[in-house]
Amino acid sequence: MRELMRRYFAGTVSSSDLQMKIGRNRQPYYLSDEDIATTAISTLSDYANSLRLPYNQSQLLTIKSFIASIGIPYSLLNSKGDLDRIGQKLFQGFVVDFFAKGVPMSQVQINANSVMSVIPLNQTLVNEAYYNVLNKAADKFLKDGFMSDNEQRLIESYTSSLGISLNNLPSNCQNGGLVRIAQSMILKNLQNGIYPNNPLSVPIMLTKGEKVIWVYDNVTMLQEKITREYVGGSRGMSYRICKGLTYRTGSFKGHPVERSSMETVGTGEFVITDKNLFFHCPTASVKIPYKKLVGLTPYSDGLEVHKEEAKPKRTVFQGFDAWFVMNVLNLVNS
Template sequence: MTHLMRRYFNGTVSAVDLGAKISRNKTPYFLTEDDIVASVDTAIGEFTDTLRRPFNSDTLPKIKGFITNIGLPYATLNKNGSLDRLSLKLFQGYVVDYFAKGVPLSQISISTDSVTSVLPLSQQKRDEAYYNVLNKAADKFMADGWLADNEQRMIESYTSSLGIALNCLPMQYQSESLCRIGQAIVLKDLQRGILPQKPLTVPVMLSRDEAPLWIYDNVTMLQEKITREYVGGSRGMSYRICKGLTYRTGSFKGHPVERSFMDTIGVGQLVITNKNLFFHCPTASVKIPYKKLVGVTPYADGLEVHKEEAKPKRTVFQGFDAWFVMNVLNQVNI
C-alpha cells in the first residue's frame, strides 16, 4: 500500500486508481485504519522531503487528489501530524519568497491561502512559519554585523503587516539575530529622534512622553545589603551581691564591623524606556531614572547601575546582554 502511494506521487498511478485499489484491498487484506494512516505518514513524509522551492504548479492539486481519494477523514489522516508538516513546509516556502525574491506580501497571502484551503493550518502553526522565516532573514541580514536601510525597510514592512512587535517577542522566537535587528531598528530611530510607533503593553506606569523601547523577561535583580555588628571584648570584675544579682565593673571595648552581600530582590521584567529603567516582579517594582545614574557597569550577562543617593548601594540586573541598554543611554537626552 505504501508503494502504491509512492507511485501516485511519482505520477504512475492516478488519484482514482489509488482510491479504488485501497478500497478494493481493505477487506481481503484486513487493512485497518491504522495501517492506512501509517502508510500515509510514510508516503507524505517522503513527498515532503522531496519538495524544493519554487514549488510546481501541480503540487497542491496532487495533494488534494491524494487526500480526497484515500477514503478517510482529514483529521484521521493527520493524526500523527504528517499533513501539518507538509502544510508548514509549503506555507513557509511561499513566505520566504518575500525576502528571497521580493514578492509582495499581498501576493504571498494569496499563495498561503491556497495552501491552507487544501491543508488547514492552525494560527499557532502559521505564526510559527512567520517567525521561522523572520529568524532566517535576521541571521542573513546580521551576518555582516549591521542592518542596512533596505533590509530594515523589509523587516519593518513584514512585521507591521503581520502585527509582530520585535521588542516584545515570544520567548521561543527570541533568537540573537532577531533581537539584535529589533534593537538596531530602535537605536536607528532614536538617532533620528523617533520613538517606537507600536505601543507595548508594560506592567508599569509611564510618564508623559515616555515610550517603552524594549522588554527583557526573566531578569534577576540583586541589591547590596549591609549588616552591622560589634566585635570586641570586655575587662573588669563581677561581684555577686545576692542570689540572682551580679554587679560588674570594668568596660566594654569593641568596634562595629560592616558586612555586605548581594540579596536577590526577585525575577521579573526589565523595561527599558526613553527616560527610565523599570524592574517589575511579583514582590517589587523599582524605577531608576536615567538622570539619577552616576555610573553603569556592563557585564556579559547584565549590568550594574550606580545611583545618586545619600547611601549608595550596588544594584545589579542579570539575565540579558547589556549592549542595547548601553547604546540607549548614549542616545537618549538625559
Template sequence: MNNFLSDEDIVHIGDTAIRTYTDSIRRPYSPRQLALVYEFINALGVSYANLNHAGAVDGFTQKLLKGFMVDFFTDKLTLSAAQSRCQRVISTLPISREVANEAYFYVLNKAAHNFLKDGFISDDEQRKIDEYVNSLTLPMNDLPVQLRGSEIEKISQASILKNFERGILPPKDINVPILLGKTEYVLWAFNGVTLYEEKIEREWVGRNRGMSFRICKGVYYRTGGSKGHAVEHSSMQPLGTGTLYVTNKNLVFHSMMKAVKIPYKKIIGMTPYSDGVEIHRDGANVKRMTIQGFDPWFVMNLMSMIAE
C-alpha cells in the same frame, strides 16, 4: 479470515509517509510537491482532521511557507509572488492563522539574525522587514512567548534606536502605569523582570584566645584574646518582579510592591549580562542595582547613543 487496515492504521501510515516526504524535499519548492501530497491525502480515504491530528500535514505546509518566504529574503521571489504561492498552499491544505504565523515568524527571525550579524540594520534591510511584516500583518507588539528576547525583538528595537538617533520618537498615546514627564516617551517595555538591590550586612568578629572563668551560673569572663573587628557581607536582594520601562530619559521599574526611577544622568556605568544588567549610579552611599530577566542589547545601545 478477512485482512484489512483500520482507519487508525491508515492514519499512522499516512502520518509517517507525509513526515518522511517533508524531510526529503529541498528548496526551491514546486507546485508539483503540493499536488502530490494533496493527491495522497485524498487517496487515503480518511478525514483530514484525523490525518493531521499530530500535525504532519501542518508540518509539510509550514515547510512550503517557510521556503517561499526565504526566497523573498534571498531575492529569488518578490513578496507578492511569495505570498501568492503561500496562499495557494493554504487554500489547498488549510491551516490556522496561528500555525501560518509560526512559519512566517520563523523566517523573520532567521532574516533578522542574518541582518544583525554586523551589529546594525541598513535602511534597505529595514524596508524589506517592514514590507514583510506589514504585508503579512504580523503582530509584532504581541509576540508569542517563545519569541520574546529573540532576534525579532531586536529588529523592532533597532528600528526604534534608528528613529531615536534621528530625533523621531514614538507616539505618546501608550497607556502605562507610570507618570511620564512632558517630553518623556516610552521606547520599550520588558515584562517579567526582577529588580535586585545590594544589601550590606555587618558583623563583629575576632579570634578568641585566653581562658574563661565562671563567675556565677550563666556568667563567664574571658581574658586575653585578639581585638574584634567589623566584617561586611554584600549580597543582592530581590525587590520584586515587574516591568522595566525604557524611556528617552529614565529607566523605570514598576511592580505591585516597588517602583524605582533611574535617570540616565545618574548612571555612571552599566555591566551587561546575558540575562540582565547591573547599574552603577552616581552619588554617595548609592547601592548597586541589578535588573534580571531580559536581553540588555537595546538598553546598552540606547545608553551609548545618549552618552555621545
C-alpha cells in the same frame, strides 16, 4: 501499504488507484483508521522533507489528492500536529520568496494562502511562520556584520505589509538576529527624534507622554544585601543571682564586620522607556528614573545600575545584552 503510498508520491500510482487499493485491503488485512493514518503521516512527512525550494502549486495538489484519497479524517491525521508542521513548512517556503526572489508581497500572500486550502493553519501558526522567515532573513543580513539600506527597506516593507511588529517579538525570536536588527532600527529612529509606539502588557504606571522603547522578558534582578555583625572576645566572670538571671563582670572588645552578598529579587520583565527603567515580577516592582542614575556598568549578559542614594546598594539586571540599553540611554539623555 507504505510502499503503495511511496509509489503514489513517486508518480507511479494514481490517486484513484491509491484510493481503490486502500479500500480493497482494509477488511482482509484488518486495517484500522489508526493504522492507515500512522503510515500516511510517515510517508507524507518523508515526501515533505524531500521537497526543496522553490515550492510550487503542483506539490500542493499532490498532497491535497493524497489526503482525499486515503479516506482518513483530517483530525486523526493531525492528532499529533504532524499536518500543522508540514503545512507550516510549505507556508514558510512560499513566504521566503519575498526575500529570496523578490516576489511582491501581494503574490507571496496568494501563494502562501493556497497552502491553507490544503492544510489549514491557525493564526498563531501563521504568525509564527512569518516571524521564522523574518528571523532567517535577519540572520542572513547580519552575516557580514552590516545591514544595508536596501535590506532595511525589505524588512520594513515585509513587516508593514503583514502588520507585524519588531518591538514585540515572540519568545522563539528573542535570541536571534531579528532582535539586533529591530533594535538597530529603533536606535536609528531615535537619532532622528522618532520614538516607537509600543503597546505595554506589563502592569506598570507610565507618566503622561512616556513612551515604551523595548521590553525584555525573563530578566533576573539581583540586589546587594549587607549584613553586620560584631566579632571579638570578652573577659570576666559570670555570677548566678537567681534562676534565669546571671550577672557578668568584665569587658567586651570587638568590632563590627559588614558582609555583602547579591540576592535574587525575582525574574520578570525589564522595561525601557524614554524616561525610566522599570522592573516587574510577581514579588517586586521597581522604577529607576534616568535623572537618578549616576552610572552604569554593562556586562555581556546584563547591566548594573548605580543610583543616587544615601546608602547605595548594587543593583544588577541579568538576562540581556546591555549594548542596546546603553545606546538608548545615550540617545534619550543627549
